[in-house]
Amino acid sequence: MSALLEVSGVSKAFGGVRAVDDASLSVEEGSITALIGPNGAGKSTLFNCISGFLRPDRGQIALAGRRIERLPPHAIVHAGLARTFQTARALTRLTVLDNVRLAAPSHPGECLRNLIARRGAVRRREAQVTEEAFRLLRLVRLEDYADALAGTLSGGQRKLLDLARILIASPRLILLDEPMAGVNPALREELLAHVLDLRATRGITFLVIEHDLAFVMRASDHVFVMAEGRVLTEGTPEEVRRDERVIDAYLGTDV
Amino acid sequence: MTVLSSGEFWAFVGVMAGIYTLFTLGLQIQFGLAGLLNFGQVAFMAVGAYTMAILVVKQGWSMWLAAPLGVAAAALAGLLVGLPALRLRGDYFAIVTIAFSEIVRWVATNEDGLTGGSQGTINLRGEGVAAQYNSQWERFQGWLGEQLGIRSKDVVMLLVVWSVALLLTWLAGRLARTPWGRVLRGIREDEDAVSSLGKPVFRYRLQALVLGAALAGLAGLFYAWQFSFFSPDDFQPLITFFGWMILILGGVGRMWAVPVGALLFGFLFAATRFFDFPPFSYLDSADRAYVRLLVIGLLIIGLVLVRPQGLLGRRQEMVLE
Ligand SMILES: Nc1ncnc2c1ncn2[C@@H]1O[C@H](COP(=O)(O)OP(=O)(O)OP(=O)(O)O)[C@@H](O)[C@H]1O
Numbered sequence: 001m002s003a004l005l006e007v008s009g010v011s012k013a014f015g016g017v018r019a020v021d022d023a024s025l026s027v028e029e030g031s032i033t034a035l036i037g038p039n040g041a042g043k044s045t046l047f048n049c050i051s052g053f054l055r056p057d058r059g060q061i062a063l064a065g066r067r068i069e070r071l072p073p074h075a076i077v078h079a080g081l082a083r084t085f086q087t088a089r090a091l092t093r094l095t096v097l098d099n100v101r102l103a104a105p106s107h108p109g110e111c112l113r114n115l116i117a118r119r120g121a122v123r124r125r126e127a128q129v130t131e132e133a134f135r136l137l138r139l140v141r142l143e144d145y146a147d148a149l150a151g152t153l154s155g156g157q158r159k160l161l162d163l164a165r166i167l168i169a170s171p172r173l174i175l176l177d178e179p180m181a182g183v184n185p186a187l188r189e190e191l192l193a194h195v196l197d198l199r200a201t202r203g204i205t206f207l208v209i210e211h212d213l214a215f216v217m218r219a220s221d222h223v224f225v226m227a228e229g230r231v232l233t234e235g236t237p238e239e240v241r242r243d244e245r246v247i248d249a250y251l252g253t254d255v
Numbered sequence: 256m257t258v259l260s261s262g263e264f265w266a267f268v269g270v271m272a273g274i275y276t277l278f279t280l281g282l283q284i285q286f287g288l289a290g291l292l293n294f295g296q297v298a299f300m301a302v303g304a305y306t307m308a309i310l311v312v313k314q315g316w317s318m319w320l321a322a323p324l325g326v327a328a329a330a331l332a333g334l335l336v337g338l339p340a341l342r343l344r345g346d347y348f349a350i351v352t353i354a355f356s357e358i359v360r361w362v363a364t365n366e367d368g369l370t371g372g373s374q375g376t377i378n379l380r381g382e383g384v385a386a387q388y389n390s391q392w393e394r395f396q397g398w399l400g401e402q403l404g405i406r407s408k409d410v411v412m413l414l415v416v417w418s419v420a421l422l423l424t425w426l427a428g429r430l431a432r433t434p435w436g437r438v439l440r441g442i443r444e445d446e447d448a449v450s451s452l453g454k455p456v457f458r459y460r461l462q463a464l465v466l467g468a469a470l471a472g473l474a475g476l477f478y479a480w481q482f483s484f485f486s487p488d489d490f491q492p493l494i495t496f497f498g499w500m501i502l503i504l505g506g507v508g509r510m511w512a513v514p515v516g517a518l519l520f521g522f523l524f525a526a527t528r529f530f531d532f533p534p535f536s537y538l539d540s541a542d543r544a545y546v547r548l549l550v551i552g553l554l555i556i557g558l559v560l561v562r563p564q565g566l567l568g569r570r571q572e573m574v575l576e
């Protein structure tokens with residue numbers, strides 16, 4: 001296995017706050033890698049740097065060997081990386097179906113010129129995209145809500161929608177920021193099953209921020225622990241669980 | 256009250272509503288679709304009108320060439336404002352658009368050599384010569400009237416303006432339902448989410464701004480043709496806010512809400528013109544003009560209280576988070 005994502009020496013400060021401080025990590029292709037750490041450790045900030053929403057002050061980020069730290073978010077998506085946010089970001093006054101269709105890649109109908117010049121191609125692609133969107137909504141069991149406005153979904157359902165809509169772009173690497181937070185136990189099991197299944201069937205790699213240690217222990221192959229902007233340690237879930245520094249910095253008590 | 260029963264008066268009200276439809280359709284694309292707060296729409300209207308008038312009077316261009324150039328100039332102005340300003344956050348963008356519209360008005364007022372200055376287009380050839388950009392349009396209006404068997408020029412204007420306004424409303428409605436429109440509506444909801452889905456948000460916003468500016472430019476052309484003369488005073492910030500009132504009255508996000516809102520607004524505006532009974536008759540005419548705006552404002556507040564989504568808006572969309 002080789003590293004699909006390579007983060008080396010990334011720092012990001014907000015004024016005096018060094019949110020991410022010389023952090024390095026690598027995510028193996030085909031792995032489910034967890035990123036854990038106490039509140040304010042800089043995990044979400046690191047995600048924002050990787051996905052192009054923040055420009056790191058220092059350091060390099062490579063996706064499949066290609067440097068991406070200076071690319072805008074949409075270009076990073078095109079390079080094969082997709083992400084969700086810590087709070088689900090449903091487009092509330094669009095239908096659930098449109099939330100997914102909007103995420104489809106290379107749609108000629110999203111370019112003004114093609115709406116006149118390539119109407120046939122636009123219609124064909126839209127039909128394809130609609131079919132694919134329904135398939136994904138069935139996968140996360142939201143197909144009954146396809147025509148509802150996304151703002152009517154519950155918090156947990158929105159997390160499923162977030163997942164369904166990034167899948168339409170067939171990403172190689174998915175960054176999930178606390179996918180389990182605010183989701184009920186039954187849905188959690190479902191989400192976990194989706195993640196495992198997507199890796200098994202499509203070979204998608206995951207980097208997951210998660211406070212739910214049950215998820216981390218069950219799903220992940222490798223864990224990175226952040227505290228105060230730095231990567232404190234890494235290892236298998238088993239190793240990390242026994243690491244004294246982790247227990248001090250994060251877990252407080254034995255897990 | 257004789258004016259009220261005059262066809263000419265109501266044709267005029269209708270023409271203004273048609274012009275405001277075009278003007279506000281631009282705002283609907285910018286705000287209703289893309290979530291852009293443009294408080295300087297009137298500037299693009301001014302650029303369209305002035306470009307046409309200047310090319311006709313000073314360069315001797317055919318109006319039929321000058322008119323599309325007016326629209327193009329308004330679009331270009333949208334591009335030039337958008338390139339730097341759309342990188343700002345929403346509220347800062349709004350401030351830049353207000354500033355831009357005042358800058359355009361001040362340039363038009365003070366660059367006498369270019370625009371005729373505060374005296375308006377009549378002064379385009381300099382002092383002492385009355386400049387006129389409108390003869391070709393009037394000939395066209397006369398010709399069209401003959402073809403249609405309509406004698407009143409106002410009615411011909413009414414037909415032309417509304418044909419264009421309804422056609423463009425229909426087109427904008429179709430555009431809103433395309434995948435392109437879907438991306439814009441997504442940006443209105445949450446730009447970060449949309450860029451995390453691989454869409455170049457900035458480019459889409461710029462397109463919305465430019466399209467809306469072009470529509471304002473077109474409104475400017477009709478405004479210029481309707482009045483045969485205009486001056487910088489015609490492009491007060493108030494015009495932009497009339498557009499916003501129409502948008503809110505009709506309903507945000509629905510293209511067909513724009514002509515409906517514009518007609519209602521035009522009607523309110525026309526109806527309040529006849530406040531010549533007590534207590535309004537105790538005021539002089541200038542004060543009465545302000546009272547008129549006050550009454551319209553109150554009526555709109557009332558309507559918004561009863562129907563916050565506007566006449567054609569969807570209530571459900573108002574309450575979602
Ligand atoms: N945009 C910002 N401006 C200023 N400070 C910020 C910003 N974003 C994050 N921070 C600060 O950076 C630090 C790291 O925040 P971050 O959100 O990355 O933590 P986290 O590890 O994701 O925490 P949590 O587990 O609570 O989500 C915090 O001190 C936070 O206040």
Ligand SMILES: [Mg+2]
Pocket residue numbers: 043044045086177
């Ligand atoms: Mg976080």
